[in-house]
Amino acid sequence: MRERRAAQERRRAREFEAFVAGAAGRLLRAARLLTAEPDGRPAPAAERLLTLALARTYAAWDRLRGEDPYDRARQEMAAHYARSAWRARLPRALRPGTPTPPGGLLERLSPQERLVLVLRLYEGVAEEQTAAQLGLPAERVHTLCLRAVGHLRSHPPAGHAGPSVPTGARPSEPGGGPDVPEPPTPPRPREAAAP
Numbered sequence: 001m002r003e004r005r006a007a008q009e010r011r012r013a014r015e016f017e018a019f020v021a022g023a024a025g026r027l028l029r030a031a032r033l034l035t036a037e038p039d040g041r042p043a044p045a046a047e048r049l050l051t052l053a054l055a056r057t058y059a060a061w062d063r064l065r066g067e068d069p070y071d072r073a074r075q076e077m078a079a080h081y082a083r084s085a086w087r088a089r090l091p092r093a094l095r096p097g098t099p100t101p102p103g104g105l106l107e108r109l110s111p112q113e114r115l116v117l118v119l120r121l122y123e124g125v126a127e128e129q130t131a132a133q134l135g136l137p138a139e140r141v142h143t144l145c146l147r148a149v150g151h152l153r154s155h156p157p158a159g160h161a162g163p164s165v166p167t168g169a170r171p172s173e174p175g176g177g178p179d180v181p182e183p184p185t186p187p188r189p190r191e192a193a194a195p
Helices: 004-037 043-060 069-085 112-123 127-134 138-154
Strands: none
Touching: 004 043, 004 069, 004 112, 043 069, 069 112, 069 127, 112 127, 112 138, 127 138
């Protein structure tokens, strides 16, 4: 009996290690976006968030029964982030008396907007799924996403000369980024050659 249990634990550990090897990079990127810690620097908050999500996923590994472990880890990460940061009303960069850390673009968003934006546009989670996971109405998720995209478009980082995007443009479908490409410019007519 002990040998069988030990074999099951080894199999479970191997499966989980393979999952982490394949998914940890993308999950860490999502955690960095949520915590607004810039790339190229240590990200202790993102690493703590990821570690907690992976630990909870590992604890539930045998109960997944066909559920995608990546989805489970992402849900755990979003749930923990929501519990820990949801009450914050102002983005960290806008709180009075705190120096603005060199975070990314998402640093200027509220935690709710950041979470919805990461789930919807970076992770490609459907609006209804995001709403169900966060316990919000789908209309609220839609509004938060539009507000976040609008804020990012209306306040580009200093020195950014990106394409102008209409303010009423909807965010792209899951998997796409917040940038909407401009329509192609029609070709210029050739001048008629003199006879």
